[in-house]
Amino acid sequence: MSASNAGTKDPFINSLGKIYAGYTGGFVAFVILLAILEQMGVPDRIIGYLFVFLTIAVYAYIGIISRTAAVAEYYVAGRRVPALYNGMATGSDWMSAASFIGMAGSLYALGYGGLAFILGWTGGFMLVAILLAPYLRKFGQYTVPDFLGARYGGNLARGIGVTVLITASFVYVVAQIVGVGIITQRFLDVSFTTAVFLGLAGILVCSMLGGMRAVTWTQVAQYIILIIAYLIPAVLMSAKISGVPLPQIMYGFALERIEGLENTFRAAGMTPPPGVTGWHTAPFIGANGAFSWSAAVNFFALVFCLMVGTAALPHILMRYFTTPSVREARQSVAWSLFFIFLLYFTAPAYAAFAKVEIYQNIIGQPIASLPDWIKNWQIISPYGVPWINIVDANRDGILQWSEFRIHPDVVVLATPEIAGMPYVIAGLVAAGGLAAALSTADGLLLALANALSHDVYYKMIDRNAPTKRRLVISRVLLLIVAVLAAWTAGNAGADILFLVAWAFSIAAAGLFAALVMGVWYKKTTNAAACWGMAVGYVFTFGYLIWTEFFGLSFVELFGTKEAILAAARQTAALTVVDPELKAYAAALVANAAQIQDGALSWFGQLILTTDSVTLRGRCVARLWTLNNISGGIIGVPLSFLTIWAVSKFTTAPSQAMQDFIDDIRIPRGGVRLVDRREAVE
Amino acid sequence: MPLVESGTERPGATAPAIDPETGRAYWRKTSSLMWTVLALWFFAGFGVHFFAPAINSIHVLGFPLGFWFAAQGSLVIFVVALFWFARRQNEIDEEFGVQED
DSSP: OOGGGTTOOOHHHHTHHHHHHHHHHHHHHHHHHHHHHHHTTOOHHHHHHHHHHHHHHHHHHHHHHTOOOOHHHHHHGGGOOOHHHHHHHHHHHHOOHIIIIIHHHHHHHHGGGGHHHHHHHHHHHHHIIIIIHHHHHHHOOSOHHHHHHHHTTSHHHHHHHHHHHHHHHHHHHHHHHHHHHHHHHHHHOOOHHHHHHHHHHHHHHHHTTTHHHHHHHHHHHHHHHHHHHHHHHHHHHHHHHHSSSOHHHHHHHHHHHHHHHHHHHHHTTOOOOTTSOSOTTOSSBOTTSSBOHHHHHHHHHHHHHHHHHHTTOHHHHGGGGSSSSHHHHHHHHHHHHHHHHHHHTTHHHHHHHHHHHHHHHTTTSBGGGOOHHHHHTOSBOTTSSBSEEEOOTTOSSBOOGGGEEEOTTHHHHTHHHHTTOOHHHHHHHHHHHHHHHHHHHHHHHHHHHHIIIIIIIIIIIOTTOOHHHHHHHHHHHHHHHHHHHHHHHHHHGGGGTTHHHHHHHHHIIIIIHHHHHHHHOTTOOHHHHHHHHHHHHHHHHHHHHHHHHOHHHHHHHHSOHHHHHHHHHHHHHOSSOOHHHHHHHHHHHHTGGGOOOOTTHHHHTSSSOOEEEEETTEEEEEGGGOOGGGTHHHHHHHHHHHHHHHHHHSOOOOHHHHHHHHHHHSSSSOOOOSSGGGSOO | OOSSOOTTSOOOOSSOSSOHHHHHHHHHHHHHHHHHHHHHHHIIIIIHHHTHHHHTTOEETTEEHHHHIIIIIHHHHHHHHHHHHHHHHHHHHHHTTOSOO
């Protein structure tokens, strides 16, 4: 596939295959060695330490030998990363702790509903490939805001782009650092804050000295570890449960058995535990198992937001600046999706096998005689509840369906123990999860630091800054952003993980329309793009904050009187809440007869109704029953519409701008910039 | 290491690489490929799942078909479509002589 590399003279690029094959072999040998050590009686804790420290040492080594003082190397890895390797790097850049550890667990809990994540996080690459990546590569500068600046007349557009980028990426990187902290804490047995700062050190050694160049080559190394670590336990689990080591094919029979067991449980009068669906394979159902419009609308809205968000997250887009050519950029998106597909294709198998094992061998057993792996996980997680919580509600000593509560993260983390595999496999999973979290955090930190150093400092503040100072400033900013993110992670802990989903809606509504229209609609004017980005960003971010933190006031405006009363009841019943708000809600409930429909309740009932749910200890409002995780479903079209409408009323772009667009649309030749000062020197 | 840019940056151009007529024809063909892949994207990402409740009663190797499409079928379509797109776009580039040197 990478025939165009054949001509490269670069000895390093030519020997990449050998280097990474040797590295993979070395890693496999290392795992085997640890397995032998374990058999010889080396304690589990030492095995855990060796896994975490040795893999981080390897990343650090790659990071240090890739150090660079050349600007093009620092920002875009010298633009010589072949399509295949850029695909692997994008894969690990993309797959975060949430994909590696959390996704199988979400599928366990949500069944069909969880597949929205699988679809959304893969389908988005279609949009990247056909709409953006080749054109951004042809444009050929350093960052996504660079493109906005050059296409939309300078610093205003660039500044708005940087604002959106920082909001989305910062939220996202904090969640990754929490993920690193959770894994390090579990396997090294240190406090959460220590774990966070240990993880931070691991992240910084990769990116500090070599920028994009170092991050690229460590991400390839991290991809190899994370995919091995994800596939091996699934294969062993499949062999144990179905007798055939092909999890992706064999879990069909597991699904069939789950359906049967669910029916048996229901026939016995049992109900599923809170948060877990009772119909694993059924699409678009409500809590009673019947078809629900709200569930269907939420499913498709979430798929849409995750897809468009994928295509707008700058740490992903900037990876396609690093390929040698436009042709390879397109090829590279296909490879990225392939490497991501390998993991996402397997995730539902984890969920199905874990569910079969639990439903078949755990539910209905006497609580006193549960297997050891359950007892090992009945410890408090950083989320504040036990990883596995056995609640004998009816006190009969027998475990009912609804009495087995499992935290989603356990599904992947405990698979090695469920399948009775040696501890070395658990260590492997930890190393894989760590690789996933570290690689994503690296990519995000670099995107943040580059936006601040290249776009804000160099392009907006001091255009005459010498190369050396620019690189020093990049590194200082990287350090500052990293410490700030770690500080936030250490303080807020696991409570903020829901914010990750926001990053997608924010990036989608803020950046996607302006980027796509910049390439595909020549008449897009500077003012239109700035308005489009600002409207999408402010609207979506505002909507998220309003519905999440001020749910009652949202319902009071958009809800019917019944919805307002329900929201007031939910608010009054919250445990941790501002006493003033609680008193206000209680007063509303007391005078229920006087509640009127909200002023905009006609709008709130336009498609489906407006209501609220108690989530994360808050009363969260839902316009048209849409969960606020899919806030971008309104923000994205709004942003497109604004750009189109404002373009109609403002002066069309100059001939020079049209020439610029003509040039980025074709792979051959150079790019005629409107403002020559925008060129990377 | 020297504090200079490596030589891979393209210098800013001053003239168009191809004549406007070829450019327009190239862009028409590229756009139609874009819409084709976008239609595939919509079909695999959304369209087929509208029918999930209806086709879920069909089981293949244990998989209910609606579930299978969301978990595997659509993903396979995405991957295959992207490799096909990359190849097809290269052919269009070469047809109009706008591929990179």
